[in-house]
Amino acid sequence: MDSLKDHINSLMDQGNLTKQYHTILKEVVFNDPDVRAFLQKHQDELNKEAIMKSAGKLYEFVNEKAKSYDDEEAVVKGHYPQLVLFNKRIHVEYVPTESEIRRQKTLEAKNRMKSFYISKEVEEANFDDLIYTTEKAEAIKATIDFIDQYEKRPNEYHKGLYIQGSFGVGKTYLLGALAKKMSEAGYEVTLVHLPTFTVEIKAAIQDNTVMDKMNVFKETEILIIDDIGAESMTAWLRDDVLGVILQHRMQHNLSTFFTSNMSMKQLEEEHLTHASGNEPVKAARIMERIKYLANEIEITGQNFRNN
Ligand code: ADP
Ligand code: MG
Numbered sequence: 003m004d005s006l007k008d009h010i011n012s013l014m015d016q017g018n019l020t021k022q023y024h025t026i027l028k029e030v031v032f033n034d035p036d037v038r039a040f041l042q043k044h045q046d047e048l049n050k051e052a053i054m055k056s057a058g059k060l061y062e063f064v065n066e067k068a069k070s071y072d073d074e075e076a077v078v079k080g081h082y083p084q085l086v087l088f089n090k091r092i093h094v095e096y097v098p099t100e101s102e103i104r105r106q107k108t109l110e111a112k113n114r115m116k117s118f119y120i121s122k123e124v125e126e127a128n129f130d131d132l133i134y135t136t137e138k139a140e141a142i143k144a145t146i147d148f149i150d151q152y153e154k155r156p157n158e159y160h161k162g163l164y165i166q167g168s169f170g171v172g173k174t175y176l177l178g179a180l181a182k183k184m185s186e187a188g189y190e191v192t193l194v195h196l197p198t199f200t201v202e203i204k205a206a207i208q209d210n211t212v213m214d215k216m217n218v219f220k221e222t223e224i225l226i227i228d229d230i231g232a233e234s235m236t237a238w239l240r241d242d243v244l245g246v247i248l249q250h251r252m253q254h255n256l257s258t259f260f261t262s263n264m265s266m267k268q269l270e271e272e273h274l275t276h277a278s279g280n281e282p283v284k285a286a287r288i289m290e291r292i293k294y295l296a297n298e299i300e301i302t303g304q305n306f307r308n309n
Pocket of ligand 1: 171
């Protein structure tokens with residue numbers, strides 16, 4: 003081939019094209035820098051005949067490329083066209099844009115994060131937006147360490163945290179940030195507000211869906227139980243719901259987190275023991291599982307909700 007220009011001119015001279023088509027091909031399609039670069043690159047593989055057979059494809063490419071700058075117009079939203087050579091024929095492929103790839107990733111992460119009765123603000127919590135204070139340093143560090151260790155060795159058991167502190171100090175928010183990060187990293191995370199869940203699970207007795215409702219909490223890779231101690235506990239909830247979920251997670255070494263206004267000691271002695279009458283032994287059985295699953299860390303400091 004002498005030059006691309008000569009080649010195109012000789013293609014155009016073949017005659018049997020309508021004048022308008024001829025003009026479009028010559029001035030628009032064969033003038034397009036991407037088309038020219040593509041033909042140049044594949045000049046040894048494409049003869050005149052093959053190029054003319056694919057002229058429609060080249061036209062589609064140029065047309066769709068112009069539209070793809072405006073996402074609303076694009077033939078496949080969030081995608082741009084690309085020329086490819088396959089079986090000695092020219093084809094147009096639609097490739098996702100950078101922003102489309104980012105959008106897909108966010109969507110996939112959202113699907114990996116399941117949350118039950120958790121506020122949107124917590125679901126969207128982010129480490130970059132966290133205010134770091136000395137009172138929170140230990141909890142934040144432990145949370146970040148967990149993420150690091152988990153990502154390094156996802157097949158090993160990583161003990162979770164029991165984050166304790168008074169109302170509004172940022173317990174749930176911190177674990178919301180952890181949930182987001184872990185779901186973006188590809189792990190399945192489930193957050194559940196325990197006081198609301200216990201109301202739901204009691205209602206589920208009527209329609210026999212207790213087991214189904216418990217399964218997700220038993221099986222999920224990482225579970226965050228929010229506000230344990232604030233629910234109205236009964237012996238059934240303690241032993242047959244919470245106890246069963248925790249037992250399963252312990253046996254399968256599944257990472258589990260808790261937030262609570264109560265310390266572990268208070269939870270055991272003031273809450274679990276008195277779910278129904280006075281049952282310190284049953285409370286101790288639950289506490290054993292919680293302690294196996296999580297290390298206790300206290301957060302103090304200001305109540306962010308008063309800001
Ligand atoms: P807790 O669970 O301890 O009662 P939350 O985690 O719900 O408290 O935090 C209360 C509110 O304070 C959140 O909705 C959020 O707006 C804000 N907040 C919490 N922690 C932080 C933080 N580290 N940096 C900035 N804002 C925070
Ligand atoms: Mg909370």
